[in-house]
Amino acid sequence: MQNELNIVGIQSDLIWENPERNLAFFEEKINTLSKNTDLVVLPEMFTTGFTMHPENVAEKMDGKSVSWMLKMAKEKSLAICGSLVITENRNFYNRLIFVHPSGNIETYDKRHSFTLAGEDKVYTSGSEKLIVNYKGWKICPLICYDLRFPVWARNTENYDLLIFMANWPAIRIKAWQTLLKARAIENMSYVIGVNRTGIGANNYEHTGNSIVIDYLGEESSNLKKNEVGIVKATLFKDKQTRSREKMGFLTDMDAFKIER
Numbered sequence: 001m002q003n004e005l006n007i008v009g010i011q012s013d014l015i016w017e018n019p020e021r022n023l024a025f026f027e028e029k030i031n032t033l034s035k036n037t038d039l040v041v042l043p044e045m046f047t048t049g050f051t052m053h054p055e056n057v058a059e060k061m062d063g064k065s066v067s068w069m070l071k072m073a074k075e076k077s078l079a080i081c082g083s084l085v086i087t088e089n090r091n092f093y094n095r096l097i098f099v100h101p102s103g104n105i106e107t108y109d110k111r112h113s114f115t116l117a118g119e120d121k122v123y124t125s126g127s128e129k130l131i132v133n134y135k136g137w138k139i140c141p142l143i144c145y146d147l148r149f150p151v152w153a154r155n156t157e158n159y160d161l162l163i164f165m166a167n168w169p170a171i172r173i174k175a176w177q178t179l180l181k182a183r184a185i186e187n188m189s190y191v192i193g194v195n196r197t198g199i200g201a202n203n204y205e206h207t208g209n210s211i212v213i214d215y216l217g218e219e220s221s222n223l224k225k226n227e228v229g230i231v232k233a234t235l236f237k238d239k240q241t242r243s244r245e246k247m248g249f250l251t252d253m254d255a256f257k258i259e260r
Helices: 019-030 064-076 144-148 170-187 237-247
Strands: 004-011 039-041 079-088 091-099 105-109 132-134 137-143 161-166 190-195 197-199 205-207 211-213 219-222 229-236
Touching: 004 019, 004 190, 019 064, 064 079, 064 091, 079 161, 091 137, 105 137, 137 144, 144 161, 144 170, 161 170, 170 190, 170 205, 170 211, 190 229, 211 229, 219 229, 229 237
Parallel strands: 004 039, 039 079, 137 161, 161 190
Antiparallel strands: 004 229, 079 091, 091 105, 132 137, 190 211, 197 205, 211 219
């Protein structure tokens, strides 16, 4: 197991439904990262923005965006994750793609569709939680609206890092900041929240406010609103383990099952 994990989140504006320009931007940013970077987290629908017209931009799993993620992961010897509009079996998915440096791909389809925007009408929801094992770390990656549902994020798997990627609007940014800290504290987990900036075609403003939080709710790194850049931190497994063993909060949790 690797005790230290160096994580980076890239916060940026997203060019509406323009994968080529968005991929070029993220590649430029990734090329500037230090060689000891272990994991890069990108926003929700990082190639298109939060579009409710998947027919305009949907790709297959062997499409250009997943191929680009594979290329970046292999060339830079790091893991990379973000969500894309994927079409499969005549359905559209808001799918999180986690690519290992080895080229192994793991996926998670967003469970909680954002009904306020009509996401439930055009995207098929997932039903399976994903726990990624990477360099001895157990990672739970989730997407945007999932943040509002603590039962789904509940740490029954003893994961170490919780990821949220989002297109979270400025009008509700206080909820974003508060809930990220709540998820970190209640699950005794490191949390990275990566949000976009800018205004989408739906006229919603996004201010970013990306952040890394430790297992006690303390901020390790953050970005100011509307700032384009990276949020990064080094996570320490031994410190987290000692804190969990000392406090025992996770072993005191109530037991119940989620009905799918």
